[in-house]
Amino acid sequence: MTVVEPVTELHPDRVRLTFEQADGQVKETRVPAGTTLFDAGSWNGVAIDSTCGGHGTCKKCKVRVASGSMPLSPVDPRAFSPEELKAGWRLACRAEARADLVVEVPPLQTRPKAALAGVGRHVILRPAVQKRYLELTEPTMEDQTPDLDRVFAAMDDVELQAPLDLLTDLGGTLRTSDWKVTAVLCDDVLIDVEPGDTTARRFALAFDLGTTTVVANLLDLETGLPAAVRSMLNKQQPFGADVITRISAVMMDPEALGTLRLRAHETLAELTAEVCEEAGVEPGEIYEVVVVGNMTMIQLALGIDPEPLSMAPFTIVAQTLPQAKASDFGLAVHPRAPAVLFPALGAYVGPDIVAGVLATGLTLDRRLRLFIDVGTNSEIVLGSSSRALATAAPAGPAFEAAQIRCGMRAGDGAIEGVRIRGDEVELTVIGDVEPVGICGSGLVDAVAELVGAGLLDRSGKFVLGEGPLAERFGKIGEENVFHLYEGVFLSQRDVRELQFAKASIATGWTILCREFGIEPTEIAQVLLAGSFGSYLSAASAVRIGLVPKLALPRIVSAGNVAGEGAKIAALSVTERHAARAVLDEVDYVELSGRADFNDLFVDQLAFPG
């Protein structure tokens, strides 16, 4: 995590790779020097044979470097003849790109499975969880090989470790199953030895542990398809709607940390039970979980005091958390299932944003794109495969229901869309019931439409004058309000809250554009993400200045990219490496220390002309 100085050079440490595939397709990409050809291929949907998962042992990931220099790895001479080596053949998983290269990829021996995930990403299935059916030879006086060593010897193409508690049942399992067993591997760890052939059944569970909503995605790792998806409100809700109120709860009561932790665990456990029941999957068949969330949610769920996150200088506990287990999140899935976590760029550009960057492929695409996760804390990433910058904008509580007079969560009765046509105010209401309040997207729509109708001036003040809708204005106490429906109104203060929020976000992307040395109009695409951003109307977002003024088709809803990132990580170890690489590829820009922040912020308070 470094605060960048303005630079003009675009990642001079990147190299250009051209993959020529057997079907004639050519893919070009720029990757950090030192990336293996295997990883670079995988990140770009170029499938290369492999069965060992990139450990240099299966010797299947053969590619030919047709142009450019590629030194031999220690493994190459064992995989190729001298003539082949001379012709440029290398094992892709051991070949680190240090120069521009043209790489020929032979046709696949086995058809790789792939899944569509994230924002149109084509993810080649390479789950960490692998199963192997083994028929072992029984020990004899001539062959007293110990049990664990015998299992390892049957998989000598991978170098495996085993956790100690695996051994308590191992001897019994081998002997009662007549030495016919299925080894369950998670990366290079042997997490179980099951009797008989269970290779057809393996599942992972990807969680998006949101502040408001928690989503569980049960994935069949054989097909890459979701077996069941469920969501529910985070059971931490009674402690506060946003991260700051939950951190405050911990600061006021030392017991609260344990309680909040337990509530998170209960939420995850309940969802686990639901998806298992829906899909007919035993919890013990879930061999890995992925948990994505903002840093506060992750620290709370792990029982790590979040207080330092909430006050200057906003420090997180670790950029990359140590290896976790599913049981650390209170999950009763396979007892030795690991929990995969994403790294964080900072206190407010957390694991959820790194997952979002992975899901959008922001750092893999040559187009310059702007990613905004809109919320109380809004995260903003601007970049392409050449360079990327991230920042966090404290948008304030406009998008949370609590601070808006008639605000409510996006549930039944919430006004989520507003359109003003002449003297008509058309409302879109969730659940097709009488409106009882207004949610975030409705707020943005209402303000945008009032600006469009000339009922709000650029400075954000109601224009109370005449016209067909003048009668909808009124006063609640001392405050001017605009009535959307009987008992549902927009107040002057609500407008101010939204102005502050959108100004903060706009200042964020303006500063990132400055760092890049570009105009906002040069941005190829804006991705609106998160449970709130995904529902915003592109037109309204442009009209209030929340996003740069671009043609509307270039402003797209990216959906729950954090959850998609979690899915992608469950489906592919190569993608996990890509997520870790995001730490090096994306530079963090801290807004609060900047001299130009206040001026820009004031400029952005007004609505665009």
Place this chain on the structure above:
Amino acid sequence: MTVVEPVTELHPDRVRLTFEQADGQVKETRVPAGTTLFDAGSWNGVAIDSTCGGHGTCKKCKVRVASGSMPLSPVDPRAFSPEELKAGWRLACRAEARADLVVEVPPLQTRPKAALAGVGRHVILRPAVQKRYLELTEPTMEDQTPDLDRVFAAMDDVELQAPLDLLTDLGGTLRTSDWKVTAVLCDDVLIDVEPGDTTARRFALAFDLGTTTVVANLLDLETGLPAAVRSMLNKQQPFGADVITRISAVMMDPEALGTLRLRAHETLAELTAEVCEEAGVEPGEIYEVVVVGNMTMIQLALGIDPEPLSMAPFTIVAQTLPQAKASDFGLAVHPRAPAVLFPALGAYVGPDIVAGVLATGLTLDRRLRLFIDVGTNSEIVLGSSSRALATAAPAGPAFEAAQIRCGMRAGDGAIEGVRIRGDEVELTVIGDVEPVGICGSGLVDAVAELVGAGLLDRSGKFVLGEGPLAERFGKIGEENVFHLYEGVFLSQRDVRELQFAKASIATGWTILCREFGIEPTEIAQVLLAGSFGSYLSAASAVRIGLVPKLALPRIVSAGNVAGEGAKIAALSVTERHAARAVLDEVDYVELSGRADFNDLFVDQLAFPG
């Protein structure tokens, strides 16, 4: 673990190293090719500077290769000038010996501490547990380095990992201690961050988890000295005196495994409390434990079914057990303390014997020595730094009290020594009380003295004729007995039991001598080990043929070498590597499959002439 074919070549893959020390001392040793100069020096008491523990980062372990070839390691060019490299300077921890070398060792910059341990071994203190006092800079808006990364950055000469649960208290500790903390490292794992400066206090606990007796040795890692030593009977005793009866208990009752595990944990926990109280040490100041025992004791303590150990083909669960924690043994020491275990050569040449080989330095010494751990299962190792062979001899229950008519454990009232002078039978009795039974060493003495006095013939039959002691013979039931004391006698069957035991052991070392192609008289030293073997009279052991016929000073008691091996492992990571190397250095010879076993066994039944 391989069953060796007879070979004549003596470890052609060893290289000869000559260390020339600054004080003029020269040490010569032969080590396996590939051993680092640092390890080879340490194993031979040649102290070489180092602060990073052999990770190639402190660049202090500078030596000069004065003769012989030593390629550069990747680290060398960063540690030395081109002239120095040309002159042969290398970092010892990265220099793998592949040829005969002469190595100059500069004087130490810091005086290393060393401890005497094992059988006269000089162990240079290099505990895995290290402490570092850190004064960290507080985070600021300009430096938002996360807490864990900040701690790691303060120790950038080592590449550290941290367990997840360390993080729950980390933020609080750093902030309440004003960023002045002590990092506790165990190898490359950061196991704790303690407030303030606690560098003066670090302890480890070495256990010998014997079938009969359990010994705990609390070690002060600052000095290498024992802070307290306690022993007690293994609380598994009610389930049987030897490993076979305990395994039988598990086979008959599935609940017994859990109970036996718990009893082992209770024994270890009680000893821990005792040594802590005696030494005034908090359990949380014990950062590592070492547990040594035979494979049955280790598997039982870890809850791993021991049944396969007890029946052909006698398989252990793993040659090298996965990383264990102190809590796996039920120990409430530091919550993240690791438990260090020794590898096993086979079901009956277990971790205790590998520890014994380490403690005796058998594979480090140029003399050819014979190590015998005498017991129901007797382990035998014959070797030197050139080559070593191990076997297990099923000696039967002669050395356990239960199978001897007047047998008892070596406690108060046990006859432990017998001498016949003319018509006098002199008894040495434990506790200086009336004799009530006879223990193992007394049995060996009694038989040896009766053979010497001509009262037992070579075939093991009582010579009932006349003479001054004839009146001591009598009959109990149908059986001839020799009365040692009122109510304490030696029966003809007792003699037979001992004959079987000693024949089994003698067959073991005879076969190892054959494999070596040597005569038993060429053995330089016999080490009698274990709680039983250490108390045997050398003269009696020779007279009954339990050990080869050598001059008595060459037959020595080695003491509790398993416990000493545990201590050595706690004091030095280099020695742990040496213990692991024992697996490669010692070849296992299985007796039960051999065609020559029965003939040799029958030959050895008779007492020597």
